[in-house]
Amino acid sequence: MGSRWEAEWKHSCATAALGRGGVSPADRGSCVGTRCVADLSGEVLDLEDDEDLEVFSKKASRASGRSVVHPPRSMVNQYRLEEDEGGVTTKDIFITVDHPESHVTAIETFIVYRVLTRTTRGDFDSSEYEVQRRYQDFLWLKGKLEEAHPTLIIHPLPEKFVMKGMVERFNEDFIETRRRALQTFLSKLAEHPLLSQSPQFKVFLTEQELTAHKKQGPNFLSRVGAAVRGVTFSVRGVRSRPEEFEAMQEYADHFGNKMASLDKITQRIVKEQKEYLEELSQYGPLYAQWADLETELTEPLRGVAGCLDLCGRETEEQLHHLTEVLEPTLHQYLLCADTLKTVLRRRDHIQAEFEAKNDALTSSSSSKKVDLETLKEEVACLEERVENANTALRGDWSRWGGSMRTDLRDSLVATAHKNVDYYEKCLAVWETFLLSQKTPPCQEEDGAHPTT
Structure with missing residues (x-):
């Protein structure tokens, strides 16, 4: 399986680097073809x-x-x-x-x-x-x-x-x-x-x-102008967004909703596990103290205290995995959902700017040949920019989809293995305790047939 994902990654990288557009219908379906998935609402943390x-x-x-x-x-x-x-x-x-x-x-x-x-x-x-x-x-x-x-x-x-x-x-x-x-x-x-x-x-x-490098770049007025144009084109919108980008937008919306729900639930599970671990740390010592008061139950009570201590250690290790592996991965891809939407908006801004210039050229009644030639050059430049933006997004979308699936799969599989290991170890702890409390058969016979 690793070689297949590696091949997909290399193919998408080559597509982006060479500037060749296109993903196959199969690839597109794997990345953006989840339109029928239910829309789950989820709260995100205030930032x-x-x-x-x-x-x-x-x-x-x-x-x-x-x-x-x-x-x-x-x-x-x-x-x-x-x-x-x-x-x-x-x-x-x-x-x-x-x-x-x-x-x-x-x-x-x-x-x-x-x-x-x-x-x-x-x-x-x-x-x-x-x-x-x-x-x-x-x-x-x-x-x-x-x-x-x-x-x-x-x-x-x-x-x-x-x-x-x-x-x-x-x-x-x-x-x-x-x-x-x-x-x-x-x-x-x-x-x-x-x-x-x-x-x-x-x-x-x-x-x-980095101070000298940070000073380089567009000046304040240029940044303000770009921001104003971005707002203008956002309000204006695009007339004919390609179907593949419509599918990407729908996928990004569904993906964001699901990741928000998963992130919220995972945080709640982590919180509950922390509370459970805190209770275990208090529970075990109580049995140990009780064992000092009950001479006839000293051994089983101390056995329970030891089991709770061992289970607490395993719970701490499982909690560590949740906070180190699963929770960060889910939260990172929750943030990725917003990144996807932002990138799609940028693509739309480029197309909207091209459409506006093209409309101006079509309806232009200027008699100045110089103005028309300048406008034609701008339209041609924007048309090329739209095509480059579409090509880059197609290739990067395929590459990102493969990376996302690999990251989430690895995280989920590791969590599944950790959960199985956790419950097996806790089960073994309590089974060992039960075996230690069984009465030997010889003692049961002696109790059933007392000597006279």
């Missing part, structure tokens, strides 16, 4: 996009934040490259996000992460880079990639913070969850056939300071 304020920590410390570029050395001895079944290397860049540190300034406290990159690519000057990045740097990278590739599906970043769990952003669990999500974001970019080649991505991984 707030603050600008720069990060995580406050009681363990605040000062650090220089300087990046380090390591000299080139052999990658063969320091990192094992992943290979597919045919023995061909499928990855040439590896990224680790770790070592979160609190930084304190006069106005804020924020978290800085170390981003360690190892690569065998020839266009990199070194085989290893180490830089310090904060959350707003990740936001900058994502914004630049969306600006350069508006109809590619970029894996989402974690939210700035969650309103309903705002207290959690003060503790180490939140920071660790954020770290893992940031690493997933960079790993997804590294696996992408086009985004991984982006100059902004390389700058993010290798440059010590």
Whole structure:
């Protein structure tokens, strides 16, 4: 099965890279052909996009934040490259996000992460880079990639913070969850056939300071103008959206609803498991204390206390799996649903702009030949832009669908295995206790036929 998914991924990557449009009806059906699925409503957590304020920590410390570029050395001895079944290397860049540190300034406290990159690519000057990045740097990278590739599906970043769990952003669990999500974001970019080649991505991984690069880009008035045009075309809409993109929109809506429901239920299960684990930690010691008072029941009471302690340990391990594997995966793809809708809106904006210019050209009564020629050039340019946007989205949609199915399948299968293992171990604990409490046959006979 792994080779089949690898083949699909390579095919979709080649399609996007070469600019050739098209997915087969079978592929399209697997990605967007779920129109008959029931619409499930689900609540999402309230979020707030603050600008720069990060995580406050009681363990605040000062650090220089300087990046380090390591000299080139052999990658063969320091990192094992992943290979597919045919023995061909499928990855040439590896990224680790770790070592979160609190930084304190006069106005804020924020978290800085170390981003360690190892690569065998020839266009990199070194085989290893180490830089310090904060959350707003990740936001900058994502914004630049969306600006350069508006109809590619970029894996989402974690939210700035969650309103309903705002207290959690003060503790180490939140920071660790954020770290893992940031690493997933960079790993997804590294696996992408086009985004991984982006100059902004390389700058993010290798440059010590991003200040100069952040100053580059469209000025304020240009950004305002683009925003106004986007709102105008959103209101105007498109007249003839291709059927395949209609299907994508419907799929994104259904997908978002289902992921919202699954994410909400999973969070509730995690909360209940935490409460159950807390009760087990109090339940076992009570049996142990009771055993000290009942001399004739000391052994079975202590046995129950031991069973509860063992079950508590297994429950803690299962809870760890839910919070480390299943819950993050579901939540990431809940955010992906919003990303899909945003990308489809960008595609519609491009088409709407083309339609507006084409209408202006058709109804133009200007006698100036220069104006007509200029308008024709703009229409031709926009027509090409629409086609490029459609081609990019087709290829990336197929690639994203394969990656999504693989991620969710792996997470669900791992959770199923973990649940089976958890219940089998708990069952074995209690069966062992029951066996220990059985009365030997000889004692039963002695009790039935007392000696005279």
